[in-house]
Amino acid sequence: MRAILDRERARSDRNARGFAVVLFDLASKADRQQWRCLTQVVTCNVRLTDEVGWLDGRLAALLPETDGTGGDRLVERVRDRLGRKVAEFLRYEIVVYGFDGNDHEDGDRYNQREPAVPIPAWADEVVDDAFASARAVLFVQSLAWWKRLVDVLVASTVLVTLFPVMLIVAILIKATSPGPVVFVQWRAGLGGRPFRMYKFRSMVADAEVRKQALMSLNEQDGPAFKIEADPRLTSVGRFLRSTSLDELPQLWNVLRGEMTLVGPRPLPCEEARRCEPWHQARCDVTPGLTCSWQVWGRSSVTFEQWMRMDLAYIRQRTPLHDFKLLFHTAAAVLARRGAK
Structure with missing residues (x-):
């Protein structure tokens, strides 16, 4: 999945078309059967052009040429098809790479937690980097x-x-x-x-x-x-x-x-x-x-x-x-x- 993500990033940088990654997780109380159920539901509700795999311990769905709204739609389908006992343990994060956020009503809502490397509030005054937050979550590598x-x-x-x-x-x-x-x-x-x-x-x-x-x-x-x-x-x-x-x-x-x-x-x-x-x-x-x-x-x-x-x-x-x-x-x- 890491190799697929790197490939999609290279494609996005070349053609200026972004992508979304939906990261699914379950609360610690979830058992093996619930993880299997989540995996099957996500796999059955993505497009043929999408990719599903494991990324840093979470189930990831990569949606090429898709913004945060497309990620929202996938999450809604997954929640609708999960049983109530599984859905209540569901945690998710939608990370958008390559979009400027102007297509959405609220671009900040697509990141449900702090990025791996926090970006200071004043950073835009120093570095005008539209990809900073998404890059921090998806690609930044900690020092060995x-x-x-x-x-x-x-x-x-x-x-x-x-x-x-x-x-x-x-x-x-x-x-x-x-x-x-x-x-x-x-x-x-x-x-x-x-x-x-x-x-x-x-x-x-x-x-x-x-x-x-x-x-x-x-x-x-x-x-x-x-x-x-x-x-x-x-x-x-x-x-x-x-x-x-x-x-x-x-x-x-x-x-x-x-x-x-x-x-x-x-x-x-x-x-x-x-x-x-x-x-x-x-x-x-x-x-x-x-x-x-x-x-x-x-x-x-x-x-x-x-x-x-x-x-x-x-x-x-x-x-x-x-x-x-x-x-x-x-x-x-x-x-x-x-x-x-």
Whole structure:
């Protein structure tokens, strides 16, 4: 069912036609016979083009090219055909992916519980993501225990070991350029949820204000913004960028669980909102400090190739693959390859 759901999502992103997923559950008092009855009733009341299967411990009915109203109709048919003793234990949730909600009187009623990754009430002001809630419920993947264990061990060790270096960097930034030592920026994290990402400030204090005047010099296609000889870089900042020392404060994001060591790089929220729908699958996993793009792509690939590299990584995540990427990242940092 997970594979079918991923396929339908890819189709929806390509043709801009959404789908609905109805998730059925029974109260804990329900017995095996009642589950069998529910399964038979749901299976007999879907269309030939629909799919029924188990998804994260619940019975799921996937309805292609259907909005929340179509999900309501399925629920009504199922409730009508269930015996009273089964219907009273029925719990359900209708999740709509790809529709903007304007076709319905009340789009919020289709989610009967909080999503797996809560989306802040103010998130629309930062990330205009119509798929955020549905993606959080259906596709977001929690961080594997082995990744979290490695994150905590490595991040805490590096922060303690390199604390003297970080202190020197902070002093140099403060002594050579007015403004804060740490640059804070909203990035799109797990499930599209915005979070504050930390970096040592490598640019002048008003770099974000000057960005608009430099848009014509952008060397990266797509919504991303990158310039090799960025005039906003300070003298110390240029060294920090070339050595990747400016990234060290992100280890605090790793300890907080907002980032992981290996995962797709989080885009600034203003860039994330301009991404294509299929790009949003990067937000199914926790963003990271490094990934395939940092090692083998960086400034030599297009934005679409960058997105495809991240999606390829998500499909083949293993401990061995992560350790290989960490090793190659360390080699790239020491050789100062590709940093801008």
